[in-house]
Amino acid sequence: MTYKNLLSFFSLTIYFFFSGYLLQAQNVKVETTSLKIVNNKLVIDYNFVKSKKTQRFDVWVEVTKSTGEKINAQSFSGDIGDNLEGGENKQISWDYNKDGIVLNDEINVEVFANITVLGPGMGKAILLSAVFPGLGLSKLDPGKPYWLMGVVGYGLIGASVVMNKNAVQNYNDYLIEEHPNESEDFYNRSEQNDNISKICAYSAIGVWAVNLVWTAVNAKNSTSKVTGSLNNKQKVFFYGGLDPKTKSAGFTLKYRF
Numbered sequence: 001m002t003y004k005n006l007l008s009f010f011s012l013t014i015y016f017f018f019s020g021y022l023l024q025a026q027n028v029k030v031e032t033t034s035l036k037i038v039n040n041k042l043v044i045d046y047n048f049v050k051s052k053k054t055q056r057f058d059v060w061v062e063v064t065k066s067t068g069e070k071i072n073a074q075s076f077s078g079d080i081g082d083n084l085e086g087g088e089n090k091q092i093s094w095d096y097n098k099d100g101i102v103l104n105d106e107i108n109v110e111v112f113a114n115i116t117v118l119g120p121g122m123g124k125a126i127l128l129s130a131v132f133p134g135l136g137l138s139k140l141d142p143g144k145p146y147w148l149m150g151v152v153g154y155g156l157i158g159a160s161v162v163m164n165k166n167a168v169q170n171y172n173d174y175l176i177e178e179h180p181n182e183s184e185d186f187y188n189r190s191e192q193n194d195n196i197s198k199i200c201a202y203s204a205i206g207v208w209a210v211n212l213v214w215t216a217v218n219a220k221n222s223t224s225k226v227t228g229s230l231n232n233k234q235k236v237f238f239y240g241g242l243d244p245k246t247k248s249a250g251f252t253l254k255y256r257f
Contacts, residue, residue, distance in 0.1 A: 046091075125140055
C-alpha cells in the first residue's frame, strides 16, 4: 500500500468515525403533549425530548390571546421554575381563577426552557478531553461511547511509536548489511515504516484537534435556549358556561390543529 493510499485510508476512517457521532448530536427540545382542564385548572403535560438527567432547566409558560396579547398568568404550580431535572412526564397546573382571568376566547399556550447546568464547565471539559479524547464529551453528554475516540487516539500514538522503532531498526540493518539486495530491502522497509509512523502521528493529532473543537462547541451550546410546543398551529378554545348542579362557572376546552 502506497503512502498516498495509506493517508487516504486513515483520513476516511477518521472522517466516518467522527461524522457518525456528529449525526447523532441532537438539541434538547421541549414538547407539550397535552392540555386539559382539571378542577378548574389548566393542566399542561410536557416532556424534555432527548434530555439527560444531568441537565437542569429553567422553565416558564407564556399564555397569549389570538391577537397576540400576552395574558398575565402567574398562578402556576408543578414542574415549573428554576433548576428542574430533564426527562419526561412533566406537568404544570395553571389556576386561572386565582389570577382573575376570564377565559372565553382562543388562546395559545407555550412552554419555554433554558438549560442552566450541563455537566462540567467549558474549561474543565476541554481539559478532560485533552487528557483523554472523548472524556469531556462524556461528561457533557453521558451515555454515548465517546471514550472510543480516546481508544482510537492512543491506539494511533502506540502504532506510530511501534512503526517508528521498526523504521529505526530497519535503517540500522540497512547500514550494516553488505549484500546489495538485502540492503535495499531494509532501506525500503525503513521508508515504509517511517511513512506509516507519520500517518499515525498526524491522525492522532487530528483526533485530538477534532475532539477539542467538538468539546468546546458542545460546552458552548449547553447554555443555548430551547423551546417547543405540541404543534405550532395548535389553538385552544375556552367556552364559558354555568354548571346547573354546582351553580358555578365552568369552561369547556377544545383543540384545533
